[in-house]
Every structure is written in structure tokens, then in C-alpha cells.
Amino acid sequence: MIFAKPLLDRCISCGYCLPACPTYAMTGEEASSPRGRISLMRALETGQLPEDDGTLAEQASFCLGCRACEPVCPAGVEYGNLLEQWRDHQWRGRRGPLRARLLMAAVARPWLLRVPGLVRRHARTAARASGPSLMLGCAERALFPRVSRAARKLAPELAAPPRQGCCGALHAHNGDSAAGARMAKELGEVLPGTIVTTSGGCATHLAAHLGRPRVRELSEFVVETDVLPAVPLLVDGRPARVALQDSCHLRNGLGVWRQPRELIRAVAEYVELPSAATCCGAAGTYSILRPRDSAKILAVKIAEIEAAGVDFVVAVNPGCLRQLRSGLRKRGSSVRAVHLAELLEIASK
Known part of the structure; x- marks a missing residue:
């Protein structure tokens, strides 16, 4: 069967x-x-x-x-x-896409995740026996280390021990759901209490294996704990115009979509994109495995962002952030793609 x-x-x-x-x-x-x-x-x-x-x-x-x-x-x-x-x-065994198998092999080694992250200076603290912990995303540690630092500035009570592995979402989505489940449970043992993540895809995967009460995506945590400083974000003396790209798994898997919008509205003028709720084409490894199809989906998204006349477009998932930055850079756009944590950090300065 x-x-x-x-x-x-x-x-x-x-x-x-x-x-x-x-x-x-x-x-x-x-x-x-x-x-x-x-x-x-x-x-x-x-x-x-x-x-x-x-x-x-x-x-x-x-x-x-x-x-x-x-x-x-x-x-x-x-x-x-x-x-x-x-x-x-x-995709069992060696039948899966080679690039996906190489990525899974890499993230399955916690020491390999730590090295580039330490060089790039992601957030890190000593481990704690209790209290909420910040999950350090695999790609995020090396590509977007500012995100974890911004998250801890918003919520200093979050512990960010560097000796944590991958949550297993990459494995679950690429043909090895058994390993994905095992890795989620291992991470749950390393990070006690509530696990707060800056990645919508990771949040959904962890919630499926550790239980919803233990997992919070960052926007949920900020709204629930009321740690947001209400400081308006200005651009050229006016309120910044900010759009959002939903994380597909966060919205469709966990039903979280109101909280990021609420936080953006607290510091800026929120602009809803027509396709904010639809995929940007990043989709985990999709942009790597099927770059042409991914680019077709992204092109529509970038055109919408440009037409909206926004200053920032916010992502709540590192894959989406990478996708949006790549598309905006190729278009030569002046719109900045930032993670929600980064936007709130900028507003708090």
C-alpha cells in the first residue's frame, strides 16, 4: 500500500x-x-x-x-x-532528484549547519532548560542571519542555542517523510517548551509532529505576547507602504495569515497584493528543482509588487524571501524584500 x-x-x-x-x-x-x-x-x-x-x-x-x-x-x-x-x-532511495538528495544530506548534519551560521553571526545564546526557544532555520542561518538577530531584539526572552539541527521539513517534502518526522522530534527534545520559528514551512511541519500548542510562528508569538513597540515606519516623511507575501504552508496548513498583516498595519500602511495568498514559486526546493516553472510564477508576483507602488514587500519564510529578492534584483526594482522580523526591527529603531 x-x-x-x-x-x-x-x-x-x-x-x-x-x-x-x-x-x-x-x-x-x-x-x-x-x-x-x-x-x-x-x-x-x-x-x-x-x-x-x-x-x-x-x-x-x-x-x-x-x-x-x-x-x-x-x-x-x-x-x-x-x-x-x-x-x-x-522518490525513494536514489530515485529522488539529485539536488534535493544533496540538500537533505547537508541539512541532516547539524555541525554543517552551524559552521556557516557562526561565520555569518546569526543569533545565538546558551541553551535553557525551560522557556521559549527560537528555531534557527537551516538556510536562514547562512543566507539571512539578520532575521534571527531581529527576532531576538523583538523578543529577548527567546533562547537561540546554536546546537540545534534541521526540523526535517526538507526531508518530508522531498521523499523521506520518515526522516522528517524523526528530525522534528529530535529538535523538539533539543528545544524545550514553546518553539518559535521565523519560517512558515518549518512551523507547519513541526506542528504536525510536536503538536500545535508547542509551535508558534514569529507573528503569532509577537501578537500573543504583545512585545511589538508601536513605532511608525516612515519613508521620506510618510508612512511606509508595505505588502506581504504569505507563506503557503503557514496560511494553508496552519491558518496563520491575519497576524502578519496586523503587525505590518501597526507600523506602516499595509497594501494587499492581489496574489498575496498564492505561491511565489519558491516552494521549498521547487525553485532549485524546477527553476523555469518557478520563474514563470514569480514573474507575475514581481509585476504585481511593482504595480502596487510599495516600499517593502514582507516575507514570513526564508525561501520566499530569497525568491522575492532574486526577482526584484533581476527587475532592477527599488522595492526592498525583507523578513517580517527585519521590518519590525527597522520600525523599532
């Missing part, structure tokens, strides 16, 4: 998911929709399609895994779980 039967049987093929799916919007092809992919999963499960079928291979890879289909599904299909089971089978 490849799929959990109750999960696979829940889809009633109603089609409500089609308008929500970015890849279906790109192609208009049924196979590129959640409903179509579930039909492919059923064909694989029953043996109607062989494992090496080209459409199976293409669609397992083409899916962003954004889970935008889940909130609109009247039957409550857990598509994210089905996708993980599909890739566990489709």
Missing part, C-alpha cells in the same frame, strides 16, 4: 481545487490539478499505471506542494499528506 486509503478516498472529484491550484492555472491541464493528481495516485495504487510512468514522474515533481487546495476543499482532503506519501514512493 502506497497511500493511506482514508486519505485517498476522501476526494470526491468536485473540482473546487482547480481555481486554487497555481500549476493548473499555468497549464489548464487536468493532470496538473490536485484532482487530477489524486486520480494519478489512485491509478498508481491500483496498478493501472506503472511506477515508471512519465506522467506520474512529471506531476509528482511539477506540484508546488503549496496546499492551496486544502482550505477550499469541501471534503477536507489532506492533499499535503498525500503528496508526501506519493513522493516517499516515487
Whole structure:
């Protein structure tokens, strides 16, 4: 058995998911929709399609895994779980994309995560036996060390011990959900109490394995603890105009989307992008594994940001931040892409 039967049987093929799916919007092809992919999963499960079928291979890879289909599904299909089971089978062993396997091998070594992070000077404190802890993201430690430092300036009570490993989300989304679950539980043992993360994807993965009460994304934590200094952020003497790019997993998996907007409105003029709730094309490893498709999705997003006349666009996930910065830089845009923690830090100065 490849799929959990109750999960696979829940889809009633109603089609409500089609308008929500970015890849279906790109192609208009049924196979590129959640409903179509579930039909492919059923064909694989029953043996109607062989494992090496080209459409199976293409669609397992083409899916962003954004889970935008889940909130609109009247039957409550857990598509994210089905996708993980599909890739566990489709990408098992050495059948997975080489780049994904190399990344998973790298983040599975905590010492390898610590070295570039220490050089780049991410936030770090001594470990504590209790109290809330800040999860240090894998890529974020090296690429965006300012994010963890900004998070601790907002909430100094957060401990940030450097000897923490990956949460396992990368593994879960790329064909090794068993390792992903194990890594989440190991991180839960290293970080006692509430775990606060600056990555929407990591928050959703950790919540699935450690329980929702133990996990808070940064915007949730700030709103709940009321640690935000109400200082307006000005640009040329006027309130800054700020847009937001939602984290797909944070919004669609945990239902967190109001809190980042609330915090932005507390310090700036908030501008809602037409596609703020839809994927930017980063999607974990997607921008690395399928750069052309990722770029097509991003191009629409960057055009919207430019048309909105904003000063900043905020991300709540490091992959999204990397994606937005890359797209804005290539466009030669004056808009700054920042993490929510960075924006709030700038406003507090």
C-alpha cells in the first residue's frame, strides 16, 4: 500500500481545487490539478499505471506542494499528506532528484549547519532548560542571519542555542517523510517548551509532529505576547507602504495569515497584493528543482509588487524571501524584500 486509503478516498472529484491550484492555472491541464493528481495516485495504487510512468514522474515533481487546495476543499482532503506519501514512493532511495538528495544530506548534519551560521553571526545564546526557544532555520542561518538577530531584539526572552539541527521539513517534502518526522522530534527534545520559528514551512511541519500548542510562528508569538513597540515606519516623511507575501504552508496548513498583516498595519500602511495568498514559486526546493516553472510564477508576483507602488514587500519564510529578492534584483526594482522580523526591527529603531 502506497497511500493511506482514508486519505485517498476522501476526494470526491468536485473540482473546487482547480481555481486554487497555481500549476493548473499555468497549464489548464487536468493532470496538473490536485484532482487530477489524486486520480494519478489512485491509478498508481491500483496498478493501472506503472511506477515508471512519465506522467506520474512529471506531476509528482511539477506540484508546488503549496496546499492551496486544502482550505477550499469541501471534503477536507489532506492533499499535503498525500503528496508526501506519493513522493516517499516515487522518490525513494536514489530515485529522488539529485539536488534535493544533496540538500537533505547537508541539512541532516547539524555541525554543517552551524559552521556557516557562526561565520555569518546569526543569533545565538546558551541553551535553557525551560522557556521559549527560537528555531534557527537551516538556510536562514547562512543566507539571512539578520532575521534571527531581529527576532531576538523583538523578543529577548527567546533562547537561540546554536546546537540545534534541521526540523526535517526538507526531508518530508522531498521523499523521506520518515526522516522528517524523526528530525522534528529530535529538535523538539533539543528545544524545550514553546518553539518559535521565523519560517512558515518549518512551523507547519513541526506542528504536525510536536503538536500545535508547542509551535508558534514569529507573528503569532509577537501578537500573543504583545512585545511589538508601536513605532511608525516612515519613508521620506510618510508612512511606509508595505505588502506581504504569505507563506503557503503557514496560511494553508496552519491558518496563520491575519497576524502578519496586523503587525505590518501597526507600523506602516499595509497594501494587499492581489496574489498575496498564492505561491511565489519558491516552494521549498521547487525553485532549485524546477527553476523555469518557478520563474514563470514569480514573474507575475514581481509585476504585481511593482504595480502596487510599495516600499517593502514582507516575507514570513526564508525561501520566499530569497525568491522575492532574486526577482526584484533581476527587475532592477527599488522595492526592498525583507523578513517580517527585519521590518519590525527597522520600525523599532
